[in-house]
Amino acid sequence: MKRFALAGNPNCGKTTLFNALTGSTAHVGNWPGVTVDKKTGTYKKCPEPVEIVDLPGIYSLSPYTPEEVIARNYILDEKPDCIINIVDATNLERNLYLTTQVMEIDVPVVIALNMMDEVEKLGNTIDEKLLEERLNVPVVKTSALKESGLDDLMKRAYAASTKPREGTSVLESSALSHLIGDVKIALKGQGVANPLFHAVKLVENDSIETEMHKETLPMIEEFKATFEDDVFGDDFEALVADARYKYISKYFAPVMTKKQEKFSMTKSDKIDRVLTHKVWGIPIFLVILFLVFHLTFSEDLLYLGAAGVFDKPVVAYSTVTGEEIAEEDFTSGAIYLDEDGNEVEAVFYGDEFVELAPVPYAYDKEGNKITAFYDAEGNELTVLADDEGELLDLYDAEGNKYETFYNADGYECTLALNEEGEFEDVEFVSEIDAFCSEITVNTFFGYEESVYSPGVILFNALDTFTGLLSACMSEAMASAPAWASGLVVDGILGGLFSVLSFLPQILLLFLFFSLLEDSGYMARVAFILDRIFRRFGLSGRAFMPMIMGFGCSIPAMTNTRTLADDKERTATIRVIPFFSCSAKLPILTAIAGGIVQFFGVGNADLITYAMYLLGIVVAILAVILMRSTTMKGEVPPFIMELPTYHLPQFKALMIHLFDKAKHFIKKAFTIILASTIVIWFISHFSWNWHYLEDSEMNLSILAGLGGLLQPIFTPLGFGSQLGEYGWVFVVAAVTGLIAKENVIATFGTLAACITAGFAANEALGGVDSVVQMITATGITVPALIAFIAFNMTTIPCFAAVATAKAELPNKKSFKMTLLFWVATSYIVASMIYLIGSWWWTAFIFAAVIAVVIAFIVLYNKRDAKGKAKAA
């Protein structure tokens, strides 16, 4: 099979072309450096199938970053049958600079003048016949996006690949031609392949070449000594680059006829003027970032609810006189009649009126409606339900649960009665529904009326659907043995659904980031933020892999190849997991939701947003620490192309999104499914392989293993202090190492069992399972936050660890990286828990941090002095 390589500048449309040729769905973006590894696919319309290799974008064949080395080595060592050099026709001069180098290799070359649609839109024309004549290789006009000219391109490439081609150089017409010719003859004599290419690179003093041809160097130096240039002296690198560009300006650039004037304002410029504005640039970036998260997670879109847009005047009537009572005259806990004549209770949060909640009611044996519930001693019981009023329970002041209650006259009632006072043999939860229909009981703080964000709407829709599915399943398996229905409903469905319900939000977040990336805005963000990043010892380029980390750490880590400096790369790879990836999203939202629902504090999307920020802050601090200790080095240069803005391609976006969904679902049904089943098994069997009822789970293998590790997590707030069910948190964190989705999946599997009897045989959504865990363990808010922080900053999933190992420059730094993750997560989480629980511990931490900083600063000073002395 023939092999054609696609080579060209970054962001010239190689990957779009690759996808169009091979029908593949590789990720395309609008910033330089999206493709960092080579990819292969097959083109089938030639006389024989052709393997197409998509190489990372490069500006030159003098390798500057690891991705450029990949491309160069492929072209030189793997000897493709033809190189299709893709040239961005809107940016001819710089793109042809690479072409002049590719042409020096002894390989057939075909030029694809890509993005011709853009050129024509601007009213410009290119004389491709003239360019073909001057370059002496086939030139084909294409538009990868519009899929035009592709068949012609492949036909010409196929024809070209059948006959060998000898390298030619534009330098042959420059002053350097004799020097290069001499070196070429010498190399040819040694039997070196591609003598012209190597000769030019040797003359340029290319570092890889001088390593490779050590023995030839003295001779070349001799040749060079005879050469003198008035402008550049003996700076051969400058001489060669200059000669190439001079030739391009003289012979190649004129093939383009421009309608437009140079430096005039294009649409792209106008957009740019706003988005990178001196004053508004950074605020706009922050607003965009906030909007992305807000649209995905907010339960109160644009804060319309909080702003009171949906507030209606509250009307209530006295139960005695029937007179209308104004809102400001309500008293907490008082009973009024609403407009329909139903009894409602005024619910207050502190001194503030929240809502008029329907008064929970049931019927006693005589069919009398009762609204107050008492225990045998006559103490009033509290009624609890969730937002939707789906669950109902009776608790006394100590939190004990009651299944029977007494009415005001001390008459015993059971919930298993319907309106007619007949006994109904139905499941506990549904009994309540049958009796106390339309009960929505006050949750602790009561949500005001609001509009959900698209993300939350999708989330709720899927959550309702999966809830229905598992309810059906549990019905269907009612006659099956307990362990079988437990395995299916709690183990498999519980685990799967608690993860799958987050898919809409993950995809939405992904969509927003793809939009920003495709439009070209991400590159501008690097431009805006470079100054800040430099403070931390990184370049603005490091921003790209980091922001990709919000999607998934794996491509993000691979993308660090665009960074030239090894130490910068290592530091960046280490902090990428702190940019909370989409798989960690369920941890954030579920626990944040749980905190809001159970403790009634805060706001779920604000907690989520704050946790994302925490990740970023930890990443920044860690980078500063590394760059001033183990990863010291010069701030790497920042010289980057800013691509033209363009509208994102709908098709490519959808393909990309579909891919992501496929990947996520595949993961859910393979690794996550497998781990939830394993977890269910080891949590329902004891060490001697006895099946355990849900209530006996504390005797399980899992409980035993988790219990062993539990003390380690005590300073983090989710260790021994949580009592008998505390091991669930430990186990969840450990299973997160397999895949981060597992953390909440583990809750989903175990919580349903732990709180058996209450919601038995119903798979719980993520938030509900967290609420169950809070109820079961009595974990505090600081400990929950610490738990999120721990999972966010600790060792990422297996796949990301493997990627880090492959991308890090050496083994030692890999081991140090693992240690770094463990240490960071432990320190961050324990700080959050300790300071959150006992504020004065902040002083101890401050003191320790001050000592560490002082030590580092002093050490660096002494080190610098020592170095200065040595020099």
Added chain:
Amino acid sequence: MERTLDSFEISDVGIVKKVGGEGQIKRRLFDMGITPGAEIKMRKRAPLGDPIEITVRGYELTLRKAEAACVTMEVKG
């Protein structure tokens, strides 16, 4: 009049005279088309004053002031 690129004001135009700087930086500047004779227009500064954005050979390039200081320019009037 000769000046380094980092001292350019917004919308100044000039011709590259000389490119200095250390190995890698100089190499990168060449590869991106900043060679003697190239025309450069200063477009804007980032919100925090650094890096800068220029137009060279028909496209937008961003680089830091430190790197721009390696480029000596002949200012066009």
